[in-house]
Amino acid sequence: MSKRLGKGLDALLPALSINDDDKVVEIPLAQLRPNPYQPRRNFNEESIQELASSIKEHGVIQPIIVRSVLKGFEIIAGERRFRASQVCGKATIPAVVKKFTDQQVMEIALIENVQREDLNAMEIAVAYQALIDQFSLTQEVLAVKVGKSRSHIANFLRLLQLPEEVKEYVSRGTLSMGHAKAIVGLRDKKLIKALADTAIKEQWSVRELEEEVKKLEEKNDTKKAKLKPKRKDPYINELEESLRETYRTTVKIRHGNNKGKIELLYYSKEDLDRLLELLQGKTS
Structure with a gap:
């Protein structure tokens, strides 16, 4: 694990490792439910199918990790294995039952996905904001927990200010994180949408979009200077x-x-x- 990762992450992720003292049990899939704090909204169906084929032939090699809840178990790590097991018709899945707080569950789901780069930029932004809101964290504390810089956290949170349609572009990958950062600081929501649409249509690079934003800002500064009343002698x-x-x-x-x-x-x-x-x- 990288030395740059914060203490929160170092202390948290070892809880996901399985050692000789952990008991592996077979849990019926019907008793499992997905992690409600899972930030990932879309799972790649093709990769799930590939994993299902592997599980059908070799079984689930690495047990999933769950916690006990009312009326069953909640998945902490291993939702892809759970989904793939459903696809290939398995009745049970090997699992290790551990104890976690709600905050740990949210952090694990976010960190696991971010480290694997499974999330798109908007999913990360929403997950960061959820952790901040639910557990009253500062950006600095959250940065330590997920092993990122404060500026990294701030840049993602700013994406939440984008118009809904532009957020959707970022979620789908139609617009990159770099493109979104170039326009998120503009005040005019209609202008943000127009620039996003043009960038997609014209296939602008991030640099080209930044140049267009710079031109617009310079034009606005010139207009303001003209409108500004001159100081009287x-x-x-x-x-x-x-x-x-x-x-x-x-x-x-x-x-x-x-x-x-x-x-x-x-x-x-x-x-x-x-x-x-x-x-x-x-x-x-």
């Missing part, structure tokens, strides 16, 4: 304030390219007459 502010006090009305000075205009607002004919007298020097 402090000198102009002082002049406007001085003129407001003199004429007792709203004054606006507009200038640019060495020319401009001064606007004095009036609100009635009497107000206009007053301003005209002031401008003509006919103060009362």
